[in-house]
Amino acid sequence: MIQKPRGTRDFLPEDMESRRNVEGTMREVARRWGYQEVCTPEFEDLDLFTMRSGDGIIEEMYIFEDKGGRKLALRPEITASIIRMYINEAKVTPKPIRWCYFADCFRYERPQKGRYRQFWQFGVELIGADTALGDAEVVMLADDMLNSTGVTYELKIGHLTFMKKLLKDVEPKIQRKVMGHLDKKDFDGLKTTIENIGNTDLYNSLIALVNCQDLKEAFEIAGPIPEKDRIEQTINLLNVSGIKYGFNFGIARGLDYYTGLVFESFAQNLGSENQILGGGAYRLAHLFGGDDIASCGFAIGFDRVMVSLGEIKRIKETVVGVVSTNEGRQRAIEVAREFRNAGIRTEMNIMDRGIGAQISHASKSADYVVVIGQREVESGNVTLKNLHTGKQKTVDLPEAIAEVGAYGAR
RNA sequence: GCCAGGGUGGGGUAGUUGGUUAUCCUAGGGGACUGUGGAUCCCUCGACCCGGGUUCAAAUCUCGGCCCUGGCCCCA
Structure with missing residues (x-):
């Protein structure tokens, strides 16, 4: 008997009914905020993804060569495709551009709870709005969308500027290592790394920053920052909006193209794979040969939301x-x-x-x-x-x- | 890539100190019932993850692989 490929799932009618319900809820929220759905190819030129994320991800992608000898990859994420699409098709569209998508992605990883080799993301990208209000809108939309599904979660907001400021004199290789420690809250590892470069003040500042739950205090720890006004504006807007969130200035979100605001959400009862949303402000377009335009977006791990929601009581139609x-x-x-x-x-x-x-x-x-x-x-x-x-x-x-x-x- | 625990009809299971035709429940199909349902009864369909090894004999012991669940690593 033929088995389904490792890390994939079959969905029976009851599964699809609840999945379509939740998907529809997310789409409806996006619609109400004026975000229009787009669709990009299931596979893309391999370079699209390595340009964004580095060669390291080759190991974790489904890669193949087509009959014309092109190197292609099943998409491991959607954001790169969205930005490519923007450059190819929509450069002259009036800004801001509000897009959303619901699509499956593929990653060659070890399956576990909430992690599959084929998984779905619901995401949103706001392109061409380099403003506090734009950043705030994306966070508010993220919160609205998660809320509407009924999932229980906490929202953490951070900003990369603080950490970049503290680490500006540290060599890039160590920077990455430090950010990795902070992202994982691995303070012992952090201590060792910092001791090796002999800067104990830095260790104390970083720990204080990660534990910091107050914006004013964060500015005090990091010292003068050019983006101060913009950050304060964004946070003020979020406070006015009434959404519930906490700070985490240790969010690194790994990669270099994030420019400022970053945010993540975590759900309960999901074990170690409990992050259900990640996003931030970034600049990617120039990497793919476009203009240097600012974007802000997020992606929801749809399957994890479904796992966290568990059994939903369905309304049965007559x-x-x-x-x-x-x-x-x-x-x-x-x-x-x-x-x-x-x-x-x-x-x-x-x-x-x-x-x-x-x-x-x-x-x-x-x-x-x-x-x-x-x-x-x-x-x-x-x-x-x-x-x-x-x-x-x-x-x-x-x-x-x-x-x-x-x-x-x- | 690493670690732990698993894998018996479609679903859930019993059996594993090696030994007859592999247990039970449920679901499916048919019938008792040619115009009235879920009950009952009967019939029927259907499984030892795959491959090698040990043995007279393997679901059971052993090795390898695959897959599942969870944890680690990673997490765009």
Whole structure:
């Protein structure tokens, strides 16, 4: 028997129903903020991703060569594609550009809870708004979107300027190492690294910065910073917006193209893979041959949100089963069509079974059953049976449709 | 890439000091029931992850692989 590839999942109808619900909720929030959905290719030129993230990621990508000898990769993320698309198709679109996407990505990693080799991201990119209000909007939208799914999370906001300032005299290689320690809250490792370069003041400042929960204090720790006004504006806007967040000035988000604001969200009951959102302000376009335009965006780990939400109680829509005898078969098709035209989910019997067996089967999924036999064909009425009460009556078709329609969703 | 625990019909399981036809529940199909359901009864379908080794004999012991779950590493 053929197994599905490692790290992939099959989704049965119940799974898809809740996934589509949550996806729809996120899309609706994006729509209300004016973000329009876009779509990019499932695979791209390998260089697109290595230019953004370095050669190190080759190990963790699905890479292949096509028949023309092109080196391609299944996308491990969407942001690079979005920016490429902006450069290719939308450079002259009036700014700001508000885009969102829902798409699957592929990474060759060891699967574990909340981590799969094929996974979905819902993301948002705001392009061409290098303002405090733009940054704030993206954070507010992120919060609105997570909130609307019902997931329990905490939002952490940081800014790279503080750490960059403290580390400006440290050589880049050590910088990365230090940022790595801070991102992981690995203070022992941090201490060792700092001791090796012989700067204990720096250690104390960094620890103070990471633990800092007050913006004023962060400025005191880091000293004069040119971006001070912009940062204060952004944070003030967030405070006014009423969203709940905490500071974490230790967020490094790994890479160099982030320029300032960064933020992350974490959910409960997810084990070690508990980050459900990550984002920030960045400049990428110039890497791909475009103008040096500012962007801000985030991506939600959709599958992790689903895992965190767990079993969602679904609203079940009303279902009608249409059963019939041989004599009633043609009339049954007409009746089923009328129910469907009224917007009711209607499942017609298509098995070669007796009435009893047909009803027996319908009762597993349906709320009502409509019986069409010789008698109904002759009278033009239908027999409508409520499978919850067991009561049935013979009525004309409009009345039957009206009753089922009035039953509503449960 | 590393570590731990796992893998028996579609789902859930029993069996593992090697030994007859591999247990039970559930789900599926058919019937008792040719116009009335979930009950009951009967019939039926269907499994030892893969490969090598030990042995008269392997679901059981052993080795390797694959996959699952969780943790580490990584996390764009």
